[in-house]
Amino acid sequence: MALNATMRAVLWAGIPFQMNVTSIPMPTIQSPTDTIVKITTAGICGTDLHVYHGVYGSADVPYTIGHEGVGVVVEVGSAVSNFRVGDRVIIPDSVDDKGLLEANRVSYGLGSDYGDAGGLQAEYARVPYSDSNLMAIPATNGTNTAEYDNDYLLVGDIWGTAWGAIDYSGFQPGDSVAVFGAGPVGLLAAYTALLRGASRVYSVDHVPERLAIAESIGAIPINFNNSDPVQQIMAQVPGGVMRSLDCVGYEAVDIHGQPRENEIIRNMIAVTAAGGGLGQIGIFGSATNSAGTPLADTLSHNIDFPMADFFGKSLSMRSGPVALESLAPGLIQLISSGRARPSFIVSSTIGIEEAPEYFARFDDHLETKVVIRFPDPILE
DSSP states (O other): OOTTOEEEEEEEOSOTTOOEEEEEEOOOOOSTTOEEEEEEEEEEOHHHHHHHTTSSSOSSOOEEOOOOEEEEEEEEOTTOOSOOTTOEEEEOSEEESSSSGGGGEEETTSOGGGTOOOOSSBSEEEESSHHHHOEEOOOGGGOSSGGGHHHHHGGGTHHHHHHHHHHHTTOOTTOEEEEEOOSHHHHHHHHHHHHTTOSEEEEEESOHHHHHHHHHTTOEEEEOTTSOHHHHHHTTSTTOEEEEEEOSBTTOBOTTSOBOTTHHHHHHHHHEEEEEEEEEOSBOOOOOSOSSOTTGGGSOSOOOOOHHHHHHTTOEEEESOOOOTTTHHHHHHHHHTTSOOGGGGOOEEEOGGGHHHHHHHHHTTSOSOEEEEOOOTTTO
C-alpha cells in the first residue's frame, strides 16, 4: 500500500444524531501476526445507534465506528500461517490484541475505552493475531462469494448474539418464546428460536413493518403500541411462555412510546411461566457524560427490578455480551450448508458516502438492517 494512503470511513465525533464520512489513514501491518482486510461489506448495528444517540461508547472522540465486517485478505504479516491473500473472512466484533486468547479482548468501533481496535465501517481494517481472530468463509456449495456476504456478516456479531440470547434463557426444543424487540437482533432471535425447534414464538414491537417481517418467518406479531403486550400474550398462553428475551436494552419504551428503562425486564418477568428463563442481551451501559457520550446521564445505570415476582416464580436469568468464538463455527456451517440465510433482515445496501443518511433512517425505524458495500477486490 502506498505510503500515507488514506481511506474513507464513518466517524463519530460526539455530536448526537450525526455521523460523518471522512478520509483517515489506511491501516498498515504493525506486527508479524497482523493481516490487512479489504472490507467488502460492513453493517450498521443497533449498538451503533446507542453511540449515535450519545449515550454509549468511549469518552474521547473522534473514532471510527462499526464492528461488523467481512472482506478479503489483501496483506498478511510474516507470522500468519492460517490465511493468505485472497481469502474471504469474517472479522468478529471483538478481537484478542495481545495473543492471550480471552484475556485481552478489545472491541471494534467503540473507541479507546474499548481497546481502540479501529472501526469496520471503513475500506480497510487491521486484524491483530489473525490466526486466532479471523474466521474463514468456507468454499462449501459456492458460498464464499459476494452473494453470501450479508449472511456471513451477521455471524460476527448479531446472529451470534441472538443465538446466545436463546442459550441464556435455558431454551429447549419445544419451548414457547417471547422476543422483546423486532430490530435486527430480535428478528434473528425469533428466526433462530424457530430454527431450533420452538413451539411458538411471539415477536413484540411497535413498528408494523418489523412485525410484518417477524410474521413472514413464522413468529406471532405482538404490537405493544397502546396495548399491553403481556396481556396480549397471556390471552393466548394463560400460563405464560417458558422463555423470554430482551433484545432492546436500556433504550426501551413503554406502550405510550415513552422511555422506560425497565419496561422489558418487567414484561419478561410478568409473561414468563414459573420455572422459566430470561435471556437479556440488550445493552445496559455505565457511561457518564463526556465528549463522546454527551447524553449518557439521561439514562440510569440502575433499574427497578420486580424481585419478589422473579423469586416467587422461580425464574432464572442470564445477561451480558455473548462470546462468539464457540458459536461461530456452527453458524458458519448452517449458512454454508444452506440451512440458514439470516440475511433476510437486510433492508438496504448502500455506499459509504450514504451512511449519515441511513443512520438517520435506521434510527427512525425506516430500515431493518443497513449494510455498506465496498468494491470487491476479487471481482474487480
